[in-house]
Amino acid sequence: MSCRLPVAALACAIACGLAHAAPAPRLTTQQVLDAATPADWRRPDPQHTLYLDLDAGRVVIELAPQFAPLHAANIKTLVRAHYFDGLAILRVQDNFVTQWGDPEAEHAERARSFGAAQRTLAAEFERSIDRSLPFTPLPDGDVYAREVGFSDGFPAARDRRIGKTWLAHCYGMVGAGRDNAADSGPGAELYVVIGQEPRQLDRNIALVGRVLQGMELLAALPRGSGPLGFYERPEQRVPIRRVRVAADLPDTERTPLEVLRTDTPRFAAFVESRRNRSDAWYLQTAGKIGLCNIAVPVRSAAPTTP
């Protein structure tokens, strides 16, 4: 069959890949997901999954060691030393970021010990493009980068002229705050994007993962009234009960999730359903989609039965 959707050649190839299996010309996102098979979903590795437990509930974060191996390892070292337990959310800047860490970090005598973790860490702002890293390109371009798409479920950009790829600052992406020095963000203070994509941060700071569940717990917090959205009074801070690596908890304390794979024809169909909404409400379709307008679907998974 021919592909008559008004899309670039690449997207056409992707969309037609699905069309062979399901020739309906326009599917809603719900229809695409309803037709997904178990193979279209993956379970994040519990060794690379963090639970940030707040009084209001749990935030689940998938780390991206493919892009930031040193940071992922250092953060896990901090987590396993219970570094974050009892620390707090310190900063919520509207349409920008929510950030958490040690309120006493600036006071050497009161700051929490890093234990065996590193205090400085080589910049992991980008990495080489190579065959070990999948990349599913999007067809509609990007204001900031030459090419954008998804690698292992994470929004990414790349530039083949320089052979580099990097994670993109989309809603829900988690990064390691730093001072002015490139190596000053070891992962002891983390932030998550809660607004319009702050893409000017790309390649300036290490993104380390993405929130899979619980964004509403970080995005709906009162904004801080201090400079940069820092809370001005200690009692405004949101306490962190604990942070754990999923693999370190028994099954009964885990939050089993599945994430839609981003390297399948199903994902291509999902993207197409976002580019051209066929829900009855839409009077015209955009025919385009921006990188950060694609939220990779996450769903609850039944607990593993022994």
Next chain:
Amino acid sequence: MSCRLPVAALACAIACGLAHAAPAPRLTTQQVLDAATPADWRRPDPQHTLYLDLDAGRVVIELAPQFAPLHAANIKTLVRAHYFDGLAILRVQDNFVTQWGDPEAEHAERARSFGAAQRTLAAEFERSIDRSLPFTPLPDGDVYAREVGFSDGFPAARDRRIGKTWLAHCYGMVGAGRDNAADSGPGAELYVVIGQEPRQLDRNIALVGRVLQGMELLAALPRGSGPLGFYERPEQRVPIRRVRVAADLPDTERTPLEVLRTDTPRFAAFVESRRNRSDAWYLQTAGKIGLCNIAVPVRSAAPTTP
């Protein structure tokens, strides 16, 4: 002088306009704003300014009759009939919209009267490009539209091939919710964008203005747990004390604001300061900026002295 910034020709022309006055090659946003003169700012017309008063504070909205004259007029008719007073915020969907209106709108017998306002209204999803409407283009392109920029302070897109321009769904933009029919959104239920730009809505629904102040009061609300983020229990809704047209209040009850003009060399310098951040923190600059990454500055204005 020559303009050596690595920008497209158009941006170069804009940036150089400023450079004649202030030849510093890279200014921070703060420096640009510090150098602004009174003529770089404008006061929104109180006849086109709404105050949405919540228990937590005031949200100030500037209407855009340039793009949606029927909706702006109908909303003002509703406001002047005190339609919104005592209604509520009904819906907060994470990374999408906060929406307010009449909880009983679906129940004809209990719904609040529209008074003299229209119940249906012709679609105002786009308008003709003409010389009466200023347009300051941005230089870096856009995923969704052929051309993007600012008209009278509002983020806008246009397509000269079809002679049309329209407001863009950026953070803080306010629109008139509708059902499936194009004319079913008369402005009695309004929404504001609280996350990543939902540009797929562009040209599908009437945007009517933008929040100038108080976004944090709408963006930090608890997300609704029902479908589409609707609150499931009446007590979860956030009550609206009142909505007023600024012109209808005495000076002492107004919130005087000034907005940076978007048709000046100063605005071009502001855009350039966002494209290429020269703050010490940045290790590399993006050299690009997306439409919705530009938040047009708003500041408090001293009350008018009689």
